[in-house]
Each structure stands twice: as structure tokens, then as C-alpha cells.
Amino acid sequence: MNFITIDKKDWAPGVDQSRKTYRVYGPVEDKNGCQIKPLAPDMQPKMDAPVTVMSAKSVLFPQTEKILTATLDESKEDHHVMKPVETDDMPRVVLGIRPYDAKAVHLVKLNFDNPDYKDPYWCAAYDATTFVGLGVTRPGPCDFSTAVGSGPFSEEGLDVLMADMDDKYLAKILTEKGEKWAAACGFATAADPKESQVLFDVLKKEAEKQIQADVNTDKLAQKTILDLYDAPFWDEVAFSCINCGTCTYVCPTCWCFDIQDETRHNTAVRFRNWDTCMSSLFTHHASGHNPRGTKVQRVRQRFMHKLKYFLDKYDQGIMCVGCGRCVASCPVNIDIREVCNRMNDYETTK
């Protein structure tokens, strides 16, 4: 593993230099709080940004993505035949991604890229993307990443992990993609691997110490699905829920989508949009029947999927990286940490 140092004076010129080969994404601050967005040529990522309201999920999985298109002009031979849209396969780099968001990419990958299914859009975007993470030195009160297998300096899913050292970044190159990105920026000042690792370890320890996450997931795997499903606390958990989709949209690991066709004049387009299990329409059958017709059923689904079904299916922990965005953004303060503990501690009386 090699380490490099990047003088902050060289950072912006390096980012600019990389634009020849990379489309650059990073935290942008506007009136609506920080977002991870593609950066215009004259923009630099706001590296010292607080946690972004939305995760980096949309870099690989846009909220609305055009996937197929067709002409409806019957004079054309190929009318009504859906064809892939042209995609921009230019390499892209996400700068300043939080380590837990990179871990989330790994969890989402289990769904979009597995032996049974390979989602062509997600996989192509994933192959083209380099993730340059920035370790979190001051985790906020919603951050519980250490409790769910990630953490402020977790390396999983990252190509480069950087640490802010005031006047410079210390960067740990983790993959070949990361190496290529550093080369494209012209960042080449080697740092002593041993010393650097010690520094990373210290920073990691310091940051992890600040997270007071009392979230336990150890007993979830032993529970039976139906016991949890029938647990008595769901009404209480769901009472305040207003069934907005905020928690699912801000979540870096929620991956549900809906396919929609739209036509305009002689062009038909097939889109994929984020969908949310909080919406009653999500499970509304064409027959009119809705198997999850009530709020409490929908709320239960969200937590059962994240904390039980996913765990049982993939054996890779829960479908949560502890970013705390759903806790921070929930208008009625439904806290996944409390729900998780309730599920984990639930014992049937049977």
C-alpha cells in the first residue's frame, strides 16, 4: 500500500488537471445544504463540508435515469423498438466521499452486480468510477458507522482514503483505480508508509472514540422473520411516521426503483426512478389490491428489509452503514438506531 502527501496548494491544480480524463464529482454547498454533485469546470469540491444531505448514491444510480428509447414514427423500420441510450462512459471520480458512503456502494453492489443479475447501467457506472474518500475526523451525533461495520476511516469500497492534515492531505492509495487517479492529478509525493499508517491509525482511533453509538445487531440473525414481523412494537414505531420517502431517498443503501415509460411526440423513453417503500403506490397491484396498504406495514417493511431480510439473504451484516442521514432528515425523528435495538432485543414470550 503506498502513501502520498498532497500539499493543499497543489490540490486544486491537481483536480483541474484530472478533468482531462475524469468527470469530477464532489461536495457542493448551496442554500439547500451540501450535496455531492458533478462539478462544473470552474468549481472545486468543498472538502471541509459537513455531511451531505444526500449520499453519493446518485453517482452510480441517478434518481431519474434514462435507460431505453424508441421512435414511434411508423415510417421508420425500427419503430417501437426499445434501444439502449448512449451513455457517457468517461471515467469519473468522486472526491471527498465519506468512508461509510463507500461501504454503502459495496452493499448496493450485492443487488446490482451478482451472479444472477448484472444491472448494465449500474455496473458500467461502477466500473467507470473512482472513489476518493476523506476520513471523518469529527463524526456528528447521528453517525453510528462504527456499530455497523464501517467507520470514519473505513477503507471498504474506497480507491483512495485521505486524511486532512491541515496544510496537506495524507492519502493512502488502496487500488489500481486510485493509483490512476493520483497519476492523472500529478500527485506523486511519496510518504513514508510506516509513519503514515501510524498516523492513520491514530486519527482513526480518535475519530472512532467520538462515536457513542449504542446500536446492537448481534442477535438479529438468530431471530425468526415472523417473530420480528409480528412483534408488538410496530404500531408505536410507525405512529409518528408521515410516510414521506425522505429516509429512503437520503439512504445510501436503499436501491428500490420504478420503471416508467414516457412519450413526447414521436419519441418514447424508458426511465428508471428511485422508488420508496414508504409510498402506498410502491406495492399497489393493478388489481387494486395493496398488500402493504397501511402505514404500519410500510414502516415495518423498511426496517425488516434493512435489518433482517438483507442480513439473512446476504450474510454481510445489515443494510445500513450508520451514516445517520435518515435520523437527521426524518421530519418526525424516527431513529433507526432505536428500532434496530428494539428488534435486536426483542424476545417472544412464546
Place this chain on the structure above:
Amino acid sequence: MDTCIEKIRAIGADLLAKGTVEKVIGFADGSIPMATRPVALTSDKDVGKLVFNSVCGLNLANYVSKNSLSKKEGKIAVVAKGCDARNLVTHIVENQISREQVYIIGVPCTGMVDKRKIAALFEDEITGFEEDGDTLTITSASKTETVKKADVLRHNCRVCTHRNPPVYDVMAGDPVEEQTLDQPYEDVDRIAAMDPDARWAYFEKLTENCIRCYACRNACPLCYCPTCFVDESGPQWVGKGQNDTDVATFHFLRAFHCAGRCTDCGACVEACPMGINVRDFTRKLNKDALELFGWEAGLDLDKRPPLDVYSPNDPNDFIK
């Protein structure tokens, strides 16, 4: 307002103990700083969970009608600020609930704080929030700030002229003085003064980060339709993606649906994760309702809202 809480708890406990109501809907402390959560309590032993402070920004009328009251259910008590009570009145006038079904625990309100304004005082995340009378003490890992509540009030609370519930069964405190304003719709006037292109650009910019989570709609007590027009799937009226026209259509139609019904409670803005001031849409309609019909929503149990009555004095001439 903290002084109200003992009274709220005592009233709630009494109502539950005597069986006057089946449950009390109020606010409880949240799990993170500056958060509270709506709760429904059924036992008088739990009333200690109730809180009332300057971060009870949602509208509890939202929990009475569409999801908690069935015919079978008995009376429900609701802790209500001025705006919450006005929305309960609207529910009653619009036949969502009957006056007998709800017991209104009125709270004289001195306003809710703008959490984003407070967050903007800090570079890092807020870790603590204390309220003592008119003084707020907010902490983060890097510093502590003391501010006057009046300086960080939400805009809708700054321009509120109905801080006391117009209708209630019991008040949990002495009424507060109502504000009188020289220019209650200064924000609307500022937007109205723009030329059409600038105004259009203003609203385009306003909703550009909308993620269509519909938190604004779902936090709003007025949005109780069994199926919202954006959720209608056969036929589908509005596209579901991030297309500008579809996003704008949702916001425009939702706002119009609230015309003459909105109490400017601010729950929509409070709920929006993207900080969109959706009140910019509804405020103009409130101003119109006031200027054209002399109407403010939720003040009177015996008057129909202006858009569901015919009046020979209607200011428009299309009907004459």
C-alpha cells in the same frame, strides 16, 4: 413556553385517568438535538414523556383525521399551538372529524425556531440544544452559541398573527399577546414585484433540489386525499421523475389545493429535507384569500372556506 409543559401533562393525565379521551397526541423529546417527535399516549402514567418547546415545529392536526380517527375510536386530545388548532378547525369544517371527536389542549405559542438558521451558525454539527425562556444555548464540538429565540424564529412564526388557538377545550397557559404587523406579506410582495421572467426563474431555482419525497405534502394536515394526484396511476397525471415540469406541477397543484385552507403553520418547510421554502407558493394564495375574501383559514367553526361557497359578492365578475 416551557412553563406550559407541567400544565399540559396535568391536563393530559387527568383526561386519560378519567377516560375523557382515549389518547393524548403531543410532542415527546427526540433522539438528537433540536428534534421532537409526535407521540400518542394512552396511559396517564406516560404523560411525563410530553414536552413542549421551540422545536415542536410540526402540526399535530396531521395525526387527527387520516390515520388515527376511525368511527370506532373515542375522543382524542391534541396538544395544539395556534396553527395546529386552526387546522383542527379546518378538519372539522371540511368534515374530516367532528368537534366531539377531538379535545383541544390549547397552547399559547411564542413561535418555533428555524433549525436551519441555527445550524448555519455552526461549521460542524450541533450536539446540544437548551432552551431557557427566550434564550437558546446551542453547542457543537467546536463552540457554544447563545442566541435570543426572537432572532432565530421561523419566518412563518415571525409573521404569525394567531399565536393563541382560536378554538380550544382547555388552555395550558395564559394567552400571549398577538402580533400586529405593518407588512404581513412583505415576502410575497417582493416576489410579486419581479418581472415575469425573474419570477419564473425564482420558482425554478426554489424547487431545483426537490427530491420528490413528498414530505411537504405528508406533513401538511390539509393533504388528506385518499389518493394524491401525483400517486394516481390509472391514469397517471404527472410524470414521476426529476423532470422540471413534473416537479413544478406537483408543487403548483399542491399549493393551489391549499388555497384558502392553509394556516401557514410551516410544517411543510420544517419537514423538507432539502430546505425548500415551499411556503413561497402558499403565501401568495393566503394573501389573495385575505385580500379578496377577507379570509384566514381555521378561525371559525361556522364559516365555509371561500373556495367552497358561492357568494353574490364574489370579487370576480366571471360568475355574474
